[in-house]
Amino acid sequence: MTSRPTERADGQQLHRSVLLDTAVDLLITNPEGRYIDCTFGRGGHSRLLLARLGAQAQLLGIDKDPEAIGFAETLATEDARFRHFHGSFAELVSAMDEQSWSAVDGVLMDLGVSSPQLDDAARGFSFLRDGPLDMRMDTTRGPSAADWLASAEEKEIADVIWRYGEERFSRRIARSVINQRQEEPLQTTRALAELVSAAVPKKEKHKHPATRTFQAIRIFINRELEDLEQGLDAAVSKLAPGGRLVVISFHSLEDRIVKRFMRDLARGPQLPKGLPVMASEEQSAYRLVGKAMKAEVDEVSDNVRARSAVMRVLEKRSDMAENAGEGA
Structure with missing residues (x-):
């Protein structure tokens, strides 16, 4: 998760997540639903989600970083709709099992290393700041x-x-x-x-x-690409009809995986030509929502890290569930 700094009233810096408003707008399809913020970080996306969700909604924050979980614990004391899980989003199914959730209305992944991690020399992520050579998110x-x-x-x-x-x-x-x-x-x-x-x-x-x-x-x-592949599979397996997966990536290796994953699901089953099948059997249960999106010029000017951000959105079609129900 990469973010841009903003100033608090006391002069300390906060970090504003890249594509924050757009990601939240595209994620919420059911204001009273269940959602997962797979990369909680400092809670930028989660706090905005809670501000826009209804009183009956529930939100689960996941993060590998113990420092991020400390912020998540604080948010959980402030808002009863929020709960947290310390681990990788590759463990999404286990995280949901802990909450006794069978499906969710939206999953958000804001990939990569966060600004607080980069800016802390003790974490060892940046060659611009001398510190111990650690680099572990957890x-x-x-x-x-x-x-x-x-x-x-x-x-x-x-x-x-x-x-x-x-x-x-x-x-x-x-x-x-x-x-x-x-x-x-x-x-x-x-x-x-x-x-x-x-x-x-x-x-x-x-x-x-x-x-x-x-x-x-x-x-x-940090097994970032392996976790991403497992996390994407887990996320779509738990999406409710009409639910969405929103992914923000920051380099080509991540985006390549996300792009192919979403494209292949949206295409549906690739059946041999001439095979006698019903039209519904060729139709995918998923669809792409718009094209790949990037940060606006103003956001990039505020934070140079935003220039590489790419957001993609996949939706599990609700009409497929309705059609299946009619034929049952």
Whole structure:
């Protein structure tokens, strides 16, 4: 979830989620329904959802980050319609089971790393701020980036940097990591950023040499793409008729997965030509809502991170359920 800062009355910064109003407007189809905010963060989407939902509505916030769950706990004390789940949205079905929910009217996913995570040097996500080389969204589980770089084979490191960062100098960087750790393991973001800068022979204009490598390691450490694929499957399996899945992605690897997933569902079953089937059997139970949307110019000018945001919306058709009921 990427957000833009705004000022509070006391001078402290808040973070406003990218495409906030548009995402919430498109998500709500039933004001008294049940909804899931799969990437709670600091609660930007959740608070606006609660402001626009009715008194009988229910909202579940999910997040890997223990710090985000702290904010979710506070919101739960303020609004009885809200509850939370600490974990990945890949665990959406388990999160719903805890609430005894069988279906939801909408699922929102605001992907990637959040501004508070990037801005906190102690989390180790940014090469612009020196801090421990952690990169875990859930700091209570799994190896940190430093742990992995200290033990992984050279080929695995190169493969990760190439696959998730599309970095053409991935082999050079991996070799440098191996050479460096023979003397001293990498422990800080600055050390990794400097190592990558030295290993990359050709620099891209207006882009830090470590950008792709940091992205790749972060995605790998947090299983972001695997979780996304599992989360998308879980979300559509739990949508009620008329319910919507809204996904905001921030880089091409995420958006490619989302685009193909929604496109294939909206197309419906691809049956062999000439096969005798009824028209209803060829029709998909899902439809795309509009085209891919991006942040407006004003929003991008306020927050440069918004420029890469892409939002896509899928709806489970309610007319299919009605037709099925008539034929039953």
